[in-house]
Amino acid sequence: MAKAPVLTPQAEDFPRWYQDLINKAELADNGPVRGTMVIRPYGYGLWERMQQEMDARIKDAGAQNAYFPLFIPQSYLTREAEHVEGFAPELAVVTHGGGKELEEPVVVRPTSETIINDYFSKWVQSYRDLPLLINQWANVVRWEMRPRVFLRTSEFLWQEGHTAHATYEDARDYAAHIHRNVYGDFMTNVLGIDVVLGRKTPKERFAGAINTLTLEGMMGDGKALQMGTSHELGTNFAKAFNTSYLSKEGQQELVWQTSWGVSTRMVGGLIMSHGDDNGLRVPPRLAHVQVVVMAIKGDEAVAKVREIGARLKAAGLRVHVDDRVDTPFGRRAVDWELKGVPVRIEIGPRDLENGTAMLARRIPGGKEPVQIDALADLLPKVLDEDQAQLLRESRERRISRTSDVATIEEAAEAALAGGWARIPWSVLGPEGEAKLGEQAVTVRCLVAEDGSVPEADDAPGTLAIVARSY
Amino acid sequence: MAKAPVLTPQAEDFPRWYQDLINKAELADNGPVRGTMVIRPYGYGLWERMQQEMDARIKDAGAQNAYFPLFIPQSYLTREAEHVEGFAPELAVVTHGGGKELEEPVVVRPTSETIINDYFSKWVQSYRDLPLLINQWANVVRWEMRPRVFLRTSEFLWQEGHTAHATYEDARDYAAHIHRNVYGDFMTNVLGIDVVLGRKTPKERFAGAINTLTLEGMMGDGKALQMGTSHELGTNFAKAFNTSYLSKEGQQELVWQTSWGVSTRMVGGLIMSHGDDNGLRVPPRLAHVQVVVMAIKGDEAVAKVREIGARLKAAGLRVHVDDRVDTPFGRRAVDWELKGVPVRIEIGPRDLENGTAMLARRIPGGKEPVQIDALADLLPKVLDEDQAQLLRESRERRISRTSDVATIEEAAEAALAGGWARIPWSVLGPEGEAKLGEQAVTVRCLVAEDGSVPEADDAPGTLAIVARSY
Known part of the structure; x- marks a missing residue:
């Protein structure tokens, strides 16, 4: 599309x-x-x-x-x-x-x-x-x-x-x-x-x-x-x-x-x-709508999506049935993509003959035909994969955009370039923190080298994470 | 007690x-x-x-x-x-x-x-x-x-x-x-x-x-x-x-x-x-604590109430375990009665030997010994009975304390005596309503003779329910 x-x-x-x-x-x-x-x-x-x-x-x-x-x-x-x-x-x-x-x-x-x-x-x-x-x-x-x-x-x-x-x-x-x-x-x-x-x-x-x-x-x-x-x-x-x-x-x-x-x-x-350039992406465990079952057009498709919706709800999924066939399908699909619903099941006249549906996935992207009868088994696995992917992307972003630095100047530079800097708190200190503040860069938090939370500000090896913030 | x-x-x-x-x-x-x-x-x-x-x-x-x-x-x-x-x-x-x-x-x-x-x-x-x-x-x-x-x-x-x-x-x-x-x-x-x-x-x-x-x-x-x-x-x-x-x-x-x-x-x-003179009585379907399982005293009773509590929770009941044996039992029992928890299960040292407990019911009142193993089957029935009793009492009160009257004076009298009066709206009307208002008596609502809601104020046969109110 x-x-x-x-x-x-x-x-x-x-x-x-x-x-x-x-x-x-x-x-x-x-x-x-x-x-x-x-x-x-x-x-x-x-x-x-x-x-x-x-x-x-x-x-x-x-x-x-x-x-x-x-x-x-x-x-x-x-x-x-x-x-x-x-x-x-x-x-x-x-x-x-x-x-x-x-x-x-x-x-x-x-x-x-x-x-x-x-x-x-x-x-x-x-x-x-x-x-x-x-x-x-x-x-x-x-x-x-x-x-x-x-x-x-x-x-x-x-x-x-x-x-x-x-x-x-x-x-x-x-x-x-x-x-x-x-x-x-x-x-x-x-x-x-x-x-x-x-x-x-x-x-x-x-x-x-x-x-x-x-x-x-x-x-x-x-x-x-x-x-x-x-x-x-x-x-x-x-x-x-x-x-x-x-x-x-x-x-x-x-x-x-x-x-x-x-x-x-x-x-x-x-x-x-x-979120990405097409809209929000909602993690499946959070989503109040995990699956939207969409009728493309026609009364038979409407009847079918209601039936599938009821079946998937009974299987414990959080489902919305989109049977508004008087609104163009493309506009509705873009809307669900904007809203970040993890999975769309799309049913058109051809699918009714074959017992198939199109499965559109918001998180990895892409579409593939699936057997309608397989959905109740398939979807929980798909949603688990999607959940894991979002966390993985979040982790990868954090790791790739965090740099270890040794000076206040480098910390400011990394933060202003759109990333996080990690710098020993013993190097930065309250004075360095004040200096960063002049450039709208702040110490987000103090962490220990092993990623745990330090017991005190001056615990040996404490690192400051420095960034611009909302 | x-x-x-x-x-x-x-x-x-x-x-x-x-x-x-x-x-x-x-x-x-x-x-x-x-x-x-x-x-x-x-x-x-x-x-x-x-x-x-x-x-x-x-x-x-x-x-x-x-x-x-x-x-x-x-x-x-x-x-x-x-x-x-x-x-x-x-x-x-x-x-x-x-x-x-x-x-x-x-x-x-x-x-x-x-x-x-x-x-x-x-x-x-x-x-x-x-x-x-x-x-x-x-x-x-x-x-x-x-x-x-x-x-x-x-x-x-x-x-x-x-x-x-x-x-x-x-x-x-x-x-x-x-x-x-x-x-x-x-x-x-x-x-x-x-x-x-x-x-x-x-x-x-x-x-x-x-x-x-x-x-x-x-x-x-x-x-x-x-x-x-x-x-x-x-x-x-x-x-x-x-x-x-x-x-x-x-x-x-x-x-x-x-x-x-x-x-x-x-x-x-x-x-x-x-509520009654001993406190609140909470209908079981509403109650966030339907059952309190109380240890009377002793470590063994404490272990037992925790075990029973877990079992009743697993059976789908909303249960609170009261194991505060350092507070006198009588004071705790009065407290749960005040709070209106429908059922108390009380376990003391003697009960441990017999596999029994005392079942105290807040709504009908009274206590009786029961087999601990029978509780998961028994309690849902007890709670259903209690729910029905509260609605029945509420209905009986309303019926017994509502009187049908023919004049504004009788309506005021019934309301001031602590009840409701039913009077034809064609007799009362806005003027009668204003008159009742001088005695802090109000028209609570208009109903049809068959108890349904009239489509209009002046629908034939409309009755006014008149009472003092909060």
């Missing part, structure tokens, strides 16, 4: 390609209030699947869902000094409610550490109440000066986990467990993105944290995207809100806390990791 | 009983900003199950989920005259964002008809784009002067469906389908509440609707709770936002619309329908 280019090619203008894809694949629109977004059904379907997969992993990690209010008294934000400094410039403030000016303005939550600690301080009394492991799915608002759909929006959807522990070690281990076994597992094995797990430098830490763990993905243009973070909060918020417990030994002790979040930003990461 | 009364008895003070239950069963707390609430994990678990069941039914009805922004430009609200009049007194207004005063203040959505129509007017071009069936799960804000947890809160969680259709009939039928087959089915068969389906009088309609369908439940004190509504919007919003389409015949036509919602208010309805 010959195609007119529906998207600006990536190589020509990557940001424009990204915006084109979001529009044409009907993922999202800009909202009427600057920086907000409307997530359209196909885009929201991606987010729903992310929620499902993540929620199951969060529950496996022992956390329970709850819901805290959108509105936080302004005074709460100021209790933790670094926290308020970090968030003050981004706040949305409600000054009027119910037709009157409020006595105390309230802020729309930019994150919920403060309000949650207000309740933790009531709920936690004894060591028996610990660990307290809470998660919430919510919208948050951070006023955004340079918005970009999914990546930086004034309102976004996320989950935020908040936990309280009896000891430093328990909190540290839990933050690490979320980082690796919840977020890392999901991003690698469901999103198919070969994320790097590391720790943030002090400069890049969350406002109020003693340690921030991050997952960084390399996008199609070689820039980095922070895909999620897990923070050790130490006792900073516990002190500010007096969140303490009576220990087994009868002492009143502050709790040690963590918080961790991933957001609709992951949808942006998915697009920029796996 | 002798119990001290943990809750204010219902007969003594129903509102205090309600608040006691919410506190002691750890369902929710009041938020720091007036009228807001913190939904605690056990309460949120109820809401999550409501969402799951409702979401599946909404998807079966063909609607797709999407997400629209929290912030709406203030000017949008004013485009539909009745709508703004209805909501203006309840709005929360953001005047500052990102450290600056905004050029145009934005309101926090009280509902999303206006912003959604802004997008529908872009997305809908041709008859091929119809029907457009969208749902969103979101938080909304309506500033509340007399807040009560779950029932009237300044922020609440809900789903709001919004649809656009080519004809009046198609919109009318879809609103009715949601009313009966989505909401009615869920409330009757999952929540176990014998809701009455009817239409609102013009006075009680949603601001901007041409018809509002409602589901009204009778609470334990005989008052009514509006559990959900489905609206026909006619072309009111379509006119205000110019949401139109090119018909098959080549004419530009306005769309016909519906909107419909249920909220965390249903949690309040659940409590007030099924």
